[in-house]
Amino acid sequence: ETGVTQSPTHLIKTRGQQVTLRCSSQSGHNTVSWYQQALGQGPQFIFQYYREEENGRGNFPPRFSGLQFPNYSSELNVNALELDDSALYLCASSPSGSRDEQFFGPGTRLTVL
Amino acid sequence: GENVEQHPSTLSVQEGDSAVIKCTYSDSASNYFPWYKQELGKGPQLIIDIRSNVGEKKDQRIAVTLNKTAKHFSLHITETQPEDSAVYFCAASGRSNYQLIWGAGTKLIIKP
Numbered sequence: 001e002t003g004v005t006q007s008p009t010h011l012i013k014t015r016g017q018q019v020t021l022r023c024s025s026q027s028g029h030n031t032v033s034w035y036q037q038a039l040g041q042g043p044q045f046i047f048q049y050y051r052e053e054e055n056g057r058g059n060f061p062p063r064f065s066g067l068q069f070p071n072y073s074s075e076l077n078v079n080a081l082e083l084d085d086s087a088l089y090l091c092a093s094s095p096s097g098s099r100d101e102q103f104f105g106p107g108t109r110l111t112v113l
Numbered sequence: 114g115e116n117v118e119q120h121p122s123t124l125s126v127q128e129g130d131s132a133v134i135k136c137t138y139s140d141s142a143s144n145y146f147p148w149y150k151q152e153l154g155k156g157p158q159l160i161i162d163i164r165s166n167v168g169e170k171k172d173q174r175i176a177v178t179l180n181k182t183a184k185h186f187s188l189h190i191t192e193t194q195p196e197d198s199a200v201y202f203c204a205a206s207g208r209s210n211y212q213l214i215w216g217a218g219t220k221l222i223i224k225p
Contacts, residue, residue, distance in 0.1 A: 004156075006156075031211070033211070033212070033213075040218075041217060041218070042119075042202050042204075042215030042216055042217050042218055043157070043202075043213075043215050044215075045207070045212040045213065045214075048211060048212065055211070056209060056211070056212055058212060090156055090157070094211070099211040100145045100147075100206045100211045100213070101145075101147070101159070101162065102147070102159070102213060103159060104149075104156035104157045104158070104159075105156050106154075106155055106156045107155075107156045
């Protein structure tokens with residue numbers, strides 16, 4: 001069974017640019033959640049996608065947006081990057097019968113200069 | 114708002130001893146409490162979880178206890194080993210949308 005995968009592993013961008021991060025969910029999982037983890041802190045919920053629809057959003061501005069595709073993979077897009085967006089971005093997938101059980105990928109480390 | 118407090122922030126124990134990490138949650142509607150282990154450069158790994166209809170759950174050297182009245186839950190690791198060294202996070206389900214509210218993490222150091 002393949003776990004959650006994320007790409008790229010690392011990314012460096014400059015302020016004002018746009019970035020797209022990708023996530024492939026674990027086999028059999030139809031829910032994807034995205035989190036932002038700043039250095040030395042716990043993850044902060046960005047949003048969740050269930051059956052290609054946004055299913056809840058945390059306290060993040062609209063320049064954070066996402067998509068979920070029919071194969072349940074997902075993208076996180078961030079526009080107009082700010083220095084504070086530098087963080088580890090984590091994707092988690094959940095099985096349909098237990099959407100609060102979240103299994104995480106390795107994350108994408110984003111650095112904004 | 115919803116929050117989860119986690120203590121201690123750092124815990125150093127001798128190899129073979131037990132380690133206990135405690136969390137308190139604020140939202141009485143929370144009904145799912147997972148614990149994650151995060152090693153350097155990796156994503157969080159789910160190690161054990163408990164739901165609000167259960168008071169205790171054990172999996173080999175790891176156990177979790179839940180006190181709904183006090184809104185406390187704890188992680189217990191017995192017979193600690195060097196590979197247990199990592200940052201441990203507790204989390205609680207949010208009021209809606211299956212989001213998890215996370216504690217700030219505990220850095221567990223196992224001394225040889």
